[in-house]
Amino acid sequence: MRATVLEDKSLARHAGRFVWLSIDTEDEKNAGFLEKYPWEAVPTFEVIDPADGKVAYRWLGSVSTKQLVQRFDEAERAVAKASGDDATGHYDRAVALDAEGKAKESAEAYEQALAKAPKDWQARGRASEGLVFELSQSDQFEACASRAMELEPAMPQGASRANVAATGLDCALHGDEKDGWRAPAIATLEKAVRASLKYEGLNSDDRAGLRSALMDARDEQKDEAGAKAMALDLLAFLEADAKKATPEARAALDGYRVSAAIAAGDPARALAPLTLSEQQLPWDYNPPARLAAIYRELGRYDDALAASSRALEKVYGPRKLTVLDARATIYEKKGDKAGLKKTLEDAIAYGQTLPEPQRSKRMMARLQKRLDDLKS
Amino acid sequence: MFRRYVPFILAAVLTGSASAKMSLPFIENDFEKAMAAAKAQQRPVFVEVWAPW
Numbered sequence: 001m002r003a004t005v006l007e008d009k010s011l012a013r014h015a016g017r018f019v020w021l022s023i024d025t026e027d028e029k030n031a032g033f034l035e036k037y038p039w040e041a042v043p044t045f046e047v048i049d050p051a052d053g054k055v056a057y058r059w060l061g062s063v064s065t066k067q068l069v070q071r072f073d074e075a076e077r078a079v080a081k082a083s084g085d086d087a088t089g090h091y092d093r094a095v096a097l098d099a100e101g102k103a104k105e106s107a108e109a110y111e112q113a114l115a116k117a118p119k120d121w122q123a124r125g126r127a128s129e130g131l132v133f134e135l136s137q138s139d140q141f142e143a144c145a146s147r148a149m150e151l152e153p154a155m156p157q158g159a160s161r162a163n164v165a166a167t168g169l170d171c172a173l174h175g176d177e178k179d180g181w182r183a184p185a186i187a188t189l190e191k192a193v194r195a196s197l198k199y200e201g202l203n204s205d206d207r208a209g210l211r212s213a214l215m216d217a218r219d220e221q222k223d224e225a226g227a228k229a230m231a232l233d234l235l236a237f238l239e240a241d242a243k244k245a246t247p248e249a250r251a252a253l254d255g256y257r258v259s260a261a262i263a264a265g266d267p268a269r270a271l272a273p274l275t276l277s278e279q280q281l282p283w284d285y286n287p288p289a290r291l292a293a294i295y296r297e298l299g300r301y302d303d304a305l306a307a308s309s310r311a312l313e314k315v316y317g318p319r320k321l322t323v324l325d326a327r328a329t330i331y332e333k334k335g336d337k338a339g340l341k342k343t344l345e346d347a348i349a350y351g352q353t354l355p356e357p358q359r360s361k362r363m364m365a366r367l368q369k370r371l372d373d374l375k376s
Numbered sequence: 377m378f379r380r381y382v383p384f385i386l387a388a389v390l391t392g393s394a395s396a397k398m399s400l401p402f403i404e405n406d407f408e409k410a411m412a413a414a415k416a417q418q419r420p421v422f423v424e425v426w427a428p429w
Contacts (some may be wrong), residue, residue: 006424011399018422020402021410025427033407037423044425050414072422079420284428319427 008065017072018047026317031355038357046099047075055099056081062205064159070126087117091127098134107134114151125160128152132167144171145185152192159206162196166213169193173220190217204241204249208256211237215263231263242273247280251287258290267297278310285314289323292330301334318358321351325367337374344371 005011023030025042037046037055047057057078063071077092078099094109110131117124128151135144148168155161169189175182193210196202202210211234218226238257242250254270254277261270271294278287289311295304308327315323324347331339347367351359402424403410414421 006398006400009399015400017419019410019414019417019419020400020422020424021407022398022402022404022424022426023407024405025425027405029405030407037425039425042425042427044423046423046425048411048414048421048423050411050419050421053411056420075420075422286428 005062005065005068010065011068014069014072017076024317025358026319028317028355028358031357035357045071047079049079057095058099064201064203067126067159085116087113087121087127088123090116091123091130094127094130094134098130103134103137104140107131107138107140110134125155125158128155129160129163129167132164132171136167136171139174141171141174142179142181144168145175145181145189149185149188149192152189157196157199158201159199159203162193162199162202162206162210165189165192165196166210169213169217173217186217186221190214193217204245204253208234208238208241208253212256212259215260219263228264231260234260235264235266235269239273247277251277251281251284254286254290258293261294262297267294270294283314285311285319285323289315289326292326296326296330296333299333301330304330305334318354318360318363321347321354321360321363321367324350325363325370328367328370341371341374344374 023033025034025039036053037048041060043062044060045058046055048054049056057071057075059071074092074095078095081096090109090113094106094113097103097106097109110127113127114124114131117127121127128147132144132148132151135141135147145168148164148171152161152164152168155164169186169192172182172185172189175185193214197207197210211230215227215230215234218230234256238253238260241253245253250273254274257270257273261267271291274287274291274294277284278291281287288307292304292307292311295301295307305327308323308330311323312320312327324343328340328343328347331337331343344367348364348371351364351367403413410421410423413419
């Protein structure tokens with residue numbers, strides 16, 4: 001989204017509506033902010049009311065320029081604490097409850113908004129999307145899948161409808177295999193996600209994300225051939241998209257390129273585009289880190305270590321732990337115990353220098369366990 | 377392999393690039409400065425939490 005929507009010149013006229021702040025989760029300067037306002041995923045967008053310092057509005061994930069401007073309006077209403085018993089009032093309450101992290105209550109408010117909404121209600125798509133998302137966030141997977149199936153067919157084709165289908169599909173996959181509702185829900189929602197690939201107005205992020213969701217769905221159902229076919233479809237899409245994208249926008253989809261090439265059983269197919277990304281974005285640690293993963297898959301361990309070293313020269317903050325963890329795996333696969341031990345020790349020592357809010361307990365525990373396992 | 381589907385987060389995550397040319401006057405990595413400006417101008421703070429992944 002940084003490489004696309006936030007660079008849209010038409011946004012400049014909204015400059016006076018907010019004070020704009022960008023927070024890099026990896027930068028040590030932001031430890032205080034991140035302690036006060038913990039984050040779950042990036043990107044997260046939050047609107048803070050300076051009167052009380054509380055988050056009045058927030059959402060996760062990228063949106064189009066048009067949706068972003070709608071969210072500016074919603075955020076302003078949330079700060080003004082508009083309320084009422086009509087659809088918009090319930091909708092605003094749902095948004096505020098989400099900002100407080102109350103997913104279950106937020107879902108209930110979205111239900112009330114939809115129940116009171118006039119037929120031509122402008123926010124119906126966004127409320128449907130919000131409802132399904134909050135049901136998923138509160139682990140109400142059956143309700144999430146079933147509401148997605150009810151709401152999705154009536155929505156206009158576009159990103160919100162695609163989101164409802166993909167979120168619903170993910171909820172269905174979370175169901176217990178013994179539950180009778182699960183299999184038909186997966187079938188219906190997979191079909192809906194597949195259909196959404198043809199919608200106009202979706203950006204490349206959306207289109208790659210939908211294909212990736214379908215690939216995961218096949219993989220989750222142990223359909224090896226289906227997952228491979230989806231991986232090849234995703235690769236073909238990424239290769240066609242790359243021809244018209246800027247270097248930044250193309251590299252933004254490199255993560256999909258890596259997972260699709262590996263899932264397709266053809267990791268070498270990602271080598272040329274990742275090498276190009278490294279040449280075009282020499283300040284970015286991601287391309288060499290991804291190249292290291294591909295070389296590792298190919299069993300080219302010395303090339304993998306060289307690429308990992310180039311990534312380590314550029315990476316900073318908590319992500320450095322992830323790069324070191326991946327480097328340790330290269331040594332492990334190579335059968336180099338001394339290199340593995342030293343990399344894990346370096347990673348733990350570096351992790352201990354990070355400020356508390358930026359030090360992932362899970363990653364630190366993982367690194368320590370790997371080191372302990374090695375010693376025992 | 378399985379992860380919770382959050383709409384297009386993965387793609388969005390990967391768009392963090394140091395070279396972005398933003399159209400809005402973002403204050404970078406300075407919460408105190410943004411809050412002081414917000415109080416002075418009586419405007420809310422719009423925060424983009426991102427990572428260079």
